[in-house]
Each structure stands twice: as C-alpha cells, then as structure tokens.
Amino acid sequence: VQLLESGGGLVQPGGSLRLSCAASGFTFSSYAMSWVRQAPGKGLEWVSGVTTRGGRTYYADSVKGRFTISRDNSKNMVYLQMNSLRVEDTAVYYCAKSEGVPGTSYWYFDLWGRGILVTVSS
C-alpha cells in the first residue's frame, strides 16, 4: 500500500509544473485523493482534493484558479497541474489518500506519499 509522487523540481516564477502520484495496494477508484504541501520549515497546508470519479474538485483559496487536480482511475494516478507558479508555492507536495466524504467535516487522510519538492525560483 503506497503512494509515490513524481514530477517535482525547479521552475521559474510564472512557470508550470505537473505533479503525478501513483497509487498501489488499494482500490484506488474507491477513495477520494488530495494534495497537501509543506513549505520549508513550515506547517501543513491542504492544497486540493478530488472525489472518487473526479466529478468534484476542491481547492484552497491560495491556489484556486492556478492549480487543477485530476485523476485517472484506469491508471491509478492522481495529478496536480500547477500554473502561474509563485515563489510562495515552494514546498514539499504530498499526495494523500482520503477517508470520509470530501466537502464535509468527515474528511481526513490515512495514507501519505513521501512527498516531492517543488522549488519556484529565478
């Protein structure tokens, strides 16, 4: 049972990056998924979530309109397309398996990936 992120790296401000998360060991299509980030030396910040079939998506105000979450249940993958990146988007990005119902108070994360570093700098 694991999640493995990829696609991180160094990008200039205003640039784009696409993160991927490969899931294995559980029935991927039965669970909502999310991305959570952590800036260097800072706390956790939820970024985005997607329901089991991708029909509903949720975003933090800090990324709304710039980031897009999606999933491909045939490949057991979840993605985060990040556009118009800012210096303050620099962080380790974690892929997280959700339990509960997104958009309600019964929504939390019981499996996390190791994280991938995204650095936005000129």
Add this chain to the structure above:
Amino acid sequence: SYELIQPPSVSVSPGQTARITCSGDALPKHYSYWYQQKAGQAPVLLIFKDNERPSGIPERFSGSSSGTTVTLTISGVQAEDETDYYCQSTDSSGNVVFGGGTKLTVL
C-alpha cells in the same frame, strides 16, 4: 479565513502526560483529526473523528473534545514521541484546514 490554533511548543518529562490543544470556532460541529510528523517524513494519522484511533496506533495516544477546543493526549510520553503534531478539521465550506503545528519536547 478559518484558523485552528495550536501552541507552538509543549514540553513534558518522560513518563508524564502531554496534552496538545487545538482551538477553532467550528470544532463543536466539525470533526477533528490529529497527525504526527517526524523530521523528513510524511505525516501519520493518529486520531480521527475526534477520538478514534486507527489500528496500529498505540493506546497512549487519545483525543478528546470540549467546546471549541480539542485535545491530543499522550500518556506515558516516550523519547520517540518528541516531534511535531498537527490538528486538522474543515471550515464552513468543507475545505480542509490544518493547525499551525505543535513541537513536543521530551525533557
């Protein structure tokens, strides 16, 4: 925007009980969750739905709720418990919110 407030740090002697609080106006109506994060590692779920413990989490970790404050209690603190702890809930829009985190120091 909605905030969950945690103390930046809590100190406790080995074998004693540590209590880490998390305050938020919506907590009386919204579930709370707790995570432990060791340096360089991903967070691990400790408590869900205010006071339930996932399988594999030691019984010395427990959660409770009272009004606008929820509490993570660690009984019989061990040296390995010295790390960061985060509470989590949701705001009125259903979006996830994390507390700022608490660093537990075992003296």
